[in-house]
Amino acid sequence: LAASQIASVGQRSETIRRSNLSAIVRELHAHGPLSRSELVARTGLTRSAVRGLIGELSVGGLATERSGAPLGGPGRPSVLVAANPAGAEVLAIEIAVDSLAAAIVGLGGQVARLVRVERPRGHLAVDDLVHDVRELAGQVGNPWDQSDRLLGIGVAVVGMVRRSDGFVPLAPNLGWHDVPLGEAIAGALGTAAPVAVANEADLGALAELRRGAAVGERDLLYISGEVGVGGGLFVGGRPLTGAAGFAGEVGHMPVNPDGAMCGCGSRGCWETEIGERALLQRAGRPIDGGREAVESILAAAAQQDAVSLTALNETGRWLGRGLAGLVNALNPRMIVLGGLFGRVYFFVAPTIKEQLDRFALPAAREVVRLAPAALGVNAPLLGAAELALEPVLADPAAWLSRTPQRMLASA
Amino acid sequence: LAASQIASVGQRSETIRRSNLSAIVRELHAHGPLSRSELVARTGLTRSAVRGLIGELSVGGLATERSGAPLGGPGRPSVLVAANPAGAEVLAIEIAVDSLAAAIVGLGGQVARLVRVERPRGHLAVDDLVHDVRELAGQVGNPWDQSDRLLGIGVAVVGMVRRSDGFVPLAPNLGWHDVPLGEAIAGALGTAAPVAVANEADLGALAELRRGAAVGERDLLYISGEVGVGGGLFVGGRPLTGAAGFAGEVGHMPVNPDGAMCGCGSRGCWETEIGERALLQRAGRPIDGGREAVESILAAAAQQDAVSLTALNETGRWLGRGLAGLVNALNPRMIVLGGLFGRVYFFVAPTIKEQLDRFALPAAREVVRLAPAALGVNAPLLGAAELALEPVLADPAAWLSRTPQRMLASA
Numbered sequence: 001l002a003a004s005q006i007a008s009v010g011q012r013s014e015t016i017r018r019s020n021l022s023a024i025v026r027e028l029h030a031h032g033p034l035s036r037s038e039l040v041a042r043t044g045l046t047r048s049a050v051r052g053l054i055g056e057l058s059v060g061g062l063a064t065e066r067s068g069a070p071l072g073g074p075g076r077p078s079v080l081v082a083a084n085p086a087g088a089e090v091l092a093i094e095i096a097v098d099s100l101a102a103a104i105v106g107l108g109g110q111v112a113r114l115v116r117v118e119r120p121r122g123h124l125a126v127d128d129l130v131h132d133v134r135e136l137a138g139q140v141g142n143p144w145d146q147s148d149r150l151l152g153i154g155v156a157v158v159g160m161v162r163r164s165d166g167f168v169p170l171a172p173n174l175g176w177h178d179v180p181l182g183e184a185i186a187g188a189l190g191t192a193a194p195v196a197v198a199n200e201a202d203l204g205a206l207a208e209l210r211r212g213a214a215v216g217e218r219d220l221l222y223i224s225g226e227v228g229v230g231g232g233l234f235v236g237g238r239p240l241t242g243a244a245g246f247a248g249e250v251g252h253m254p255v256n257p258d259g260a261m262c263g264c265g266s267r268g269c270w271e272t273e274i275g276e277r278a279l280l281q282r283a284g285r286p287i288d289g290g291r292e293a294v295e296s297i298l299a300a301a302a303q304q305d306a307v308s309l310t311a312l313n314e315t316g317r318w319l320g321r322g323l324a325g326l327v328n329a330l331n332p333r334m335i336v337l338g339g340l341f342g343r344v345y346f347f348v349a350p351t352i353k354e355q356l357d358r359f360a361l362p363a364a365r366e367v368v369r370l371a372p373a374a375l376g377v378n379a380p381l382l383g384a385a386e387l388a389l390e391p392v393l394a395d396p397a398a399w400l401s402r403t404p405q406r407m408l409a410s411a
Numbered sequence: 412l413a414a415s416q417i418a419s420v421g422q423r424s425e426t427i428r429r430s431n432l433s434a435i436v437r438e439l440h441a442h443g444p445l446s447r448s449e450l451v452a453r454t455g456l457t458r459s460a461v462r463g464l465i466g467e468l469s470v471g472g473l474a475t476e477r478s479g480a481p482l483g484g485p486g487r488p489s490v491l492v493a494a495n496p497a498g499a500e501v502l503a504i505e506i507a508v509d510s511l512a513a514a515i516v517g518l519g520g521q522v523a524r525l526v527r528v529e530r531p532r533g534h535l536a537v538d539d540l541v542h543d544v545r546e547l548a549g550q551v552g553n554p555w556d557q558s559d560r561l562l563g564i565g566v567a568v569v570g571m572v573r574r575s576d577g578f579v580p581l582a583p584n585l586g587w588h589d590v591p592l593g594e595a596i597a598g599a600l601g602t603a604a605p606v607a608v609a610n611e612a613d614l615g616a617l618a619e620l621r622r623g624a625a626v627g628e629r630d631l632l633y634i635s636g637e638v639g640v641g642g643g644l645f646v647g648g649r650p651l652t653g654a655a656g657f658a659g660e661v662g663h664m665p666v667n668p669d670g671a672m673c674g675c676g677s678r679g680c681w682e683t684e685i686g687e688r689a690l691l692q693r694a695g696r697p698i699d700g701g702r703e704a705v706e707s708i709l710a711a712a713a714q715q716d717a718v719s720l721t722a723l724n725e726t727g728r729w730l731g732r733g734l735a736g737l738v739n740a741l742n743p744r745m746i747v748l749g750g751l752f753g754r755v756y757f758f759v760a761p762t763i764k765e766q767l768d769r770f771a772l773p774a775a776r777e778v779v780r781l782a783p784a785a786l787g788v789n790a791p792l793l794g795a796a797e798l799a800l801e802p803v804l805a806d807p808a809a810w811l812s813r814t815p816q817r818m819l820a821s822a
Contacts, residue, residue: 160772160774160775162774169773169774170772170773170774218654219653219654231740235646235649235651235653236649236652238646238647238649240646240651240741241647241742242630242646242741242742242743242775243629243630243742243743243744243778243779244742244774244775244778245742246739246742246772246774246775246778247740247741247742248740248742249739249740249742249772249775250739250740252735252736252739252740252772253664253736253737253739253740254666254732254733254735254736254770255665255666255668256667256668257666257667257732258669264772265769265770266735266769266770321665321668322665324665324677325663325664325665326664326740328657328660328661328663328664329642329658329659329660329661329663329664329737329740330651330653330658331652331653331654331655331656331657331658331659331660332653332654333654358676358677359665359676359677361571361581361657361660361663361675362580362581363571363573363580363581363655363657364571364653364655364657364660367654367655367657368654
C-alpha cells in the first residue's frame, strides 16, 4: 500500500467508528434499554463490534449497563444497555401561543425537570421573553452554570424559523417580524452552548415520530392548530424543512377564494377555515375566547348541543378537504392531529375520514391512517429537546472526546 | 485484532470501494467529462484513490480517458475522463397524453436513438400499448437481443404509479384503473432486464434537476400540465415520492369549493382551474381542442387578442395562487414549469410572480425563483432513462463484476 492509501484507510476507519457509535447511540436513545443481542440485530454490526462500542460509550458516560429482569425462571439475568440521561443534557424551551415552557432533558429522552407557565395571548415583547426565559431556565436548574454536560439548547417557537441561525421572519401570534431569536436566547442565558431554533409544529412532528403516535413511521403529516395552523412533514424518515427551514406552513394554502381575510394578508387560507377562531365563530362564541371557549364547545357537543356539533362538523369538513389535498400531494403514511385538532379529534375524526374517502385519490387514501397526537401539549417542547440532542446522536465521538477528563474527575 | 474485526474491516473496505466508485460514476454521469483534478476536488478522494478507481472503471468499460484540448498555448493536453455511454445503456419509454416515445440512452446521458410517435388522445388499451411499445423498441434497436449492456428499462407514464412494482392504480387520461404496467412492459419486451416505472412529472423533475433548468438545485417544485396536472418534488436533493410513490398529485389539491367537477370525482381541484381545458374554455375554444387549440390562443395573444390574453391571465392567476400555497407548504428554492405551463410561460409568468408576491409568505417567497422547463417535451423520457440508470450510479461495482468477461471477449 502506498502511504497515502494507508492514511486514507486510517481516516476511513475513524469515519466508520464514528458512524457506528452514532448508530448505537441512536438506538439506545430512541428504543433503549436494549440487550446486546438486540443492538446487534438492530444495527447489523458484529457482536464484538457492539461490545467494543458499548465499552467506549460507557467509559465516556453516554451509556450504562445494568442487569435486566431474568427471562423467566432461573438462569442469568440479561444485561441491558441504556442511554445515560445524565451523560448529555439539553435545555428545551417552548414559546407557544398561550404558554412558555422549559425543561431539562437527558439522552434517552428522560425529562429531568419541566416548568410551564401560562401567558396571556397576544404580542410578546422580545425583552420580556428574554427575561421570562432566563427565569424559567433558572427554575429548571441553570445547568450551564454547574455542568459541562449541557449539550445545547433547543427552542420551539410558534412562527417561521430560518434554521441556519434561528432567525424568525414572522410569528403573527407573537406580533414578531424579523426577530433574531436564536441570538436573543443565547444572550439571555449567557451561554456558549449552541442554540437551535425550529418551528413548533415541525418539532411536534419530530416528537410524535420519535416518542408519540407515529413511532416507526417515515412519511408523516403532522398538523397542529390553535389560532394559527402549522404543519410538520417527514418524508422517508427525514424532516421536510424546505430550502431555508420555512416548510410546513400548510395553514397558508389557499382553499377558498371567497373565504375570510387571513392574518398573513392573503384570503381564504386553510387557517381561516380550520383555526380556532373559525370554530368559535361558527359555534356562536367570542372569537377570542381561547382555549376555555373551545372547551365549552366540546362540553356542549358532548351533550348533543346542535350548534356546537354543527360547528365541529364544519371544522372537520374543512380539515378533511385540505388533508385530502395534502394526501394527494404528499402521499403520507400517517396524519397526526395535534393541538386544537387533537382536542377536537373525537368529534371531527368521522367527518375527516369521510372527506378523505370522497376527495383523496383512492390509492393514496388507502395507505394513510389518521390519529390524534399522543404527547399532548408537550410535544413541541420534547421535540425541541430532540433537536438539541441531535449533535450527540449524529456524532457521539465528538462528545466523548470532550468528556473523559470530567468523567474521571467525577468518578 | 480479533478475526471477526479483521473480517469486519475487510467488509467495510469493500463497502468504501463501492461507494467511492459510485461517487466517481455519478460525477462523470452528471458533470463529465472531467479531469482527474476536478474529480479529486468534487469527490474529496485522494489523487491516488481517484486514479485507481478510474482504472477499474476503464477496464470495466464504464469510463474512458481521452486527451482534452491543451489549456491554451503549448504544453501537455489535459486528460479528461468521461462516462462511456456504450458501457451501460438503458431503454427509456414514455407513455404521454398524446404521444409514445422510446429512446436508448447511455451512461452520461447521451441519447443514442430516439423515436416519438403521436397518438390520438384518450383511452389506450393495454394490449395496444404492449404492441406499440414492442414496435417502438424495435425501432430504437432491440438492444436486449444483441447486447448484455442493457442495464434496464425506465418508463414514464401519465398516471399514478406504485414505485415498488410499477403498478398503475389510476391514469385518467389513458382510461386506466389498476394496470400492472411494469409487468406488461416486461412481458411485451420479453426481457429479464429490470423495469422501473414512475410518474411522468416525477421523472420530468428528475431530468430538469439533472440536465435542465434546475441543475444544482436541491429543493425543486416541478409542475407540468396538459389536460391533467402533475407535480414532481425534490427535497434536499431527494425525490419526494411519498409512502407508496404516489406523491406529487398536486393537481388534486382543493382550491375552489365552488369550482368545476374534476375527473378524479372531487370538485374544485387545482387541475380544473389551471389545466388545458380551463384555458381553452376561457378563451372560447373547444375544450377538447388539444395542443393545436392552445397554440392558436398563444398566436392570438401575441397579436394582443383580448380574450386570449384574459384567458391566459386567469390561468396565471390560478397558477400563482396555488403555487403560493405550495411555496408556503414546501419552501422550495425553485419552481420549474413544464408541459403546457412551459409553453404559456411567457404570458403567465408576470401574473404568477405578482400572485406569489401577494399570497406567499415573504420569507418563503424571497428564496424561490421561477423558470420554464429547459428540456421541453422530452423531459419525462430523459427522466425515465435516469431512473433506469440509477442502479449503475448507485453501485457500479455490481455492474463491473458482471462485465469483465464480455469486455475481454469483445476487446
